[in-house]
Amino acid sequence: MSKILGIDLGTTNSAMAIVEAGQPRILENKEGMRTTPSVVAVGKNGERYVGVTAKRQAVTNHKNTIYSVKRLIGRRFNDVEVQGDRKLLPYEIREGKQGDIEIKIGDDWKKPAEISAMILQKLKADAEDKLGEKITEAIITVPAYFDDAQRKATKDAGEIAGLSVKRVINEPTAAALAYGLGKPAKGGSASGGKDEKIVVYDFGGGTFDVSVLEVSEDTIEVKSTGGDTHLGGDDIDQRIIQYFVDEFKKESGMDVSKDQQVIQRLKDAAEKAKHELSSTLQTEVNIPFLTADSSGPKHFSISFTRAKLEELTRDFVDRSIKLTKHVLDDAGLKISDIHEVVLVGGQTRMPLIIEEVKKFFGKEPHKDINPDEVVAVGAAVQGGIMQGDIRDVLLLDVTPLSLGIETLGGVFTRMIEKNTTIPVAKTQVYSTAADSQPSVEIHILQGERAMANDNKTLGRFILDGIPPAPRGVPQVEVSFDIDANGILNVKAKDKATNKEQSIRIEGSSGLSEDEKKRMTADAEKFASEDAKKKELAEARNLGETLAYSTEKMIKDNEAPDAPAGAGKIKEDDKKELNDKIEKVRSSLKLDNVSEIKSATEDLSKSAQRVGGELYKQAPPTEASGQTPPPASEQPKTGEQPKET
């Protein structure tokens, strides 16, 4: 069965995704890009360009380069919007015989659906190329405000491109689906029986759309929709460019607004600065040799802050919030009626937008999925639901919390991470923490906290009969095996004697939803505190291990049966090492991480120096094996797993 392609046929850019192994995945186009410009062109010799190549040749061929065809698809020539857009479009359009629109491209007049079909054809071909299989079916998204004619024309475009359009779905609906908001949950409706209201705030490159959805059992209904078809990220870029032009004029007295090459360099810098300011508070814009006059070259250098960017563009964001309020009013809803908010469109990465949306709705919006791709992902999810791929995956359970064992210092060492799909099996080798340790206790835990004490005990058992050996030498293989029914089997085996012990735990995933939530929330709440505890435990382990191995090095090199070349640690060095070992040991009694670390580091330096000298003294052939390896290569003790 061939895959259903999810397509976000956008005004500026399009994207495509499929569901693979139950998970949606964005497909890159032939050029290796995750989005494809929605641009089509016909060259002088009749050659057709679609996507980024069409965009790159646009200035050489603007009359035959068609972009924003989505603004025209399925519309009447006399529509007010069409007449408005007509003034802005560089290509020619005319009224068709049925009062529809025809676009001149090359020597032909084409319907908007035929142009959109060219974009879809490219996406189809690139997807087939990527997947190595034929694509015959698709889900295409359209804005919620599209009427029947526009939807029909979009479907026609798909058919012309050789795709059987299984469904035309609303973009906000797709976005909600991508977050699993409109998908029926296991054994129930989307929201456990009650209707949920979702707002989808879509601030794209050239358009702003906002929709209110009502999700009930098996249906997602658009309650109201609105926006501004000429408000987008491009407006924000223009503002930044204008600011740069003004600043440069203030600095140099030169007006560069008419110089295309300079404007292009400023545009590149503006886009880069905008992106950077989504994650930092300040960025340096440096454009050397921007231009020149009789006095010599002129450079542009400015410190651009997030605060300045927000000041420059706040009115756009305010306008979007005002439009959002209108849409809520149209739906007859109050802010408190809204359960979820979803962000769509690249511009929603801007912290000011996230903050204002959060402030307006009083809740954190969904923004984890790439906002440029979320609609295509949702379309693929819809395809997956139709094909049964998604439901199949839901049948496979996942571990609700991490599973692991307690290791030296009371640290919780994870064996199976949270959200791992079951059945699953993992094996790791551990060792002993003390010399001649006869047994190890396997304490099995579940949870997200760093320390064993803070997690839930599932069971424990003892593996004994380990032959006497120095710490770190015995190899105890611990296996965790969860079967498809969620039953956990834990086994520990001493690799030297093959002696083993095991335990079967049936209730490993028997936690209530509340318990799972509480444990996950606790892990977040105590994250920094836990990290400190873990750091202390690890610092202690490291300190103890180093003190032990250094002591061993001293002992080995003074023992009567020490190999030739040994026994050459100078008395001064021995004293220095012993003092430092003592310092490490006394620091271990305290809870001061930095003190432990500094004492350990101090000892490490001395031990390495003395170890190095021993190597130098020893004859080359006999050197290996006589002195302990450097600290970093020491056999791991206690909790430290070894790679299997």
Added chain:
Amino acid sequence: MDNLNNMNDEDKKITEETKAEAPEVMVSTDKSEEYLNNWKQERADFINYKKDEARRVEQFVRFANEDVILEAIEIVDDLEIAHQNFAKQNLGGQAGELNKGLEQIVTKFKELFRKYGVEEIAVSGQKFNPELHEAMETEPGGEKMVQLRTGYTMHGKVIRPSRVKITK
């Protein structure tokens, strides 16, 4: 042979009888077949997924440096612009030597890029090709290209097209 045929007929008879007597056996047979097929399908999907994943990882490793290289290319752009500016002024003496040094730095960067499979896109003497070039300005009837910003490919993939002006 007759015996064998008889045996087969007998077996068939028994099977038919069993089926007639125990429809649950049929259901179980069908179910086990369905499960086996589903399992085979899952295995095939998984093996194919692993192959795809291996290809993706290979691509990822091949292009892992792309972002860093693109950032470095921007610095080289600035150095090139500086070099061109100095060259235009035709400065001799110490300034001329400084410019030569600047040119050498650019060359060193480009050699470094080549080590990572990054090559410059040719413009001079070429015909405009939107797969490789991005037209920023054009003169009516123009055919020739003047490079405004160097373009690069990485292992054959265009990571940044050349920006060009089309002139007569």
